[in-house]
Amino acid sequence: MAQDLSGKTVLITGGSKGIGLGVAEALVDAGAQVTITARTGSEVEAAAAKLEARGGGSALGVACDVRDLEAQHGAVAATVERFGSLDALIANAGIGRMGPVDTLGVSDWHAMIDTNLTGVFYSVKAAVEALKESRGTIVTISSLAGTNFFAGASGYNATKFGLTGFSQAIMLDLRRYGIRVSTIMPGSVATFIGGREPTEADAWKIQPEDIGEMVVYLLSVPARTLPSKIEVRPSLPPQR
Numbered sequence: 001m002a003q004d005l006s007g008k009t010v011l012i013t014g015g016s017k018g019i020g021l022g023v024a025e026a027l028v029d030a031g032a033q034v035t036i037t038a039r040t041g042s043e044v045e046a047a048a049a050k051l052e053a054r055g056g057g058s059a060l061g062v063a064c065d066v067r068d069l070e071a072q073h074g075a076v077a078a079t080v081e082r083f084g085s086l087d088a089l090i091a092n093a094g095i096g097r098m099g100p101v102d103t104l105g106v107s108d109w110h111a112m113i114d115t116n117l118t119g120v121f122y123s124v125k126a127a128v129e130a131l132k133e134s135r136g137t138i139v140t141i142s143s144l145a146g147t148n149f150f151a152g153a154s155g156y157n158a159t160k161f162g163l164t165g166f167s168q169a170i171m172l173d174l175r176r177y178g179i180r181v182s183t184i185m186p187g188s189v190a191t192f193i194g195g196r197e198p199t200e201a202d203a204w205k206i207q208p209e210d211i212g213e214m215v216v217y218l219l220s221v222p223a224r225t226l227p228s229k230i231e232v233r234p235s236l237p238p239q240r
Helices: 018-029 041-053 069-083 106-134 154-177 208-218
Strands: 009-012 033-038 058-063 088-091 137-141 180-186 229-232
Touching: 009 018, 009 069, 018 033, 018 041, 018 058, 018 208, 033 041, 033 069, 041 058, 058 069, 069 106, 088 106, 106 137, 106 154, 137 154, 137 208, 154 180, 154 229, 180 208, 208 229
Parallel strands: 009 033, 009 088, 033 058, 088 137, 137 180, 180 229
Antiparallel strands: none
């Protein structure tokens, strides 16, 4: 049965494409009011317009860099001003810069730490007071790279291991306020990470809309129930 999230307001970071947009589409289809953020104003506004055109819920696009705490506070304020409250934060924005540690650039290291880890901390800091009022939900988008390390991904692994630990710790911090924190840890997803464009060859991978359905589920389970961590893999990966 389709879930009805009418009246729920959700802020999604990194929402103009990839997993973030797939989550936004699923939420709007379920009737939610959605704010999406991204660094490029024209991209996030265009994505919000497409979400509005789907019918169902409503959408607002806000230009915001997750590495800027003040900008994050502004995105929360814009959401509350437009929709009246904030019921959920989907901390999705992330980047991947791959390479062995001896060739991984210092700037790439800092970009991943600042976006994938500090950016989520800033997202939570900006949203937490509004979420206390609504007894809302936080969903972080980590990765199986946050529990399984692999060669050529030392920086990415570090951020996702850190994000998984951060998410599980704040789950314990915040549940006394009625805030539920869940972490989704996908394996291979057909998305834009690393600057690549998804193609038909990625059809076997988890699709962004699949993660969207998981977020809808997490926002629909009874308040007494807390799925704190979800690991998800492609069901039929190619044979090697």
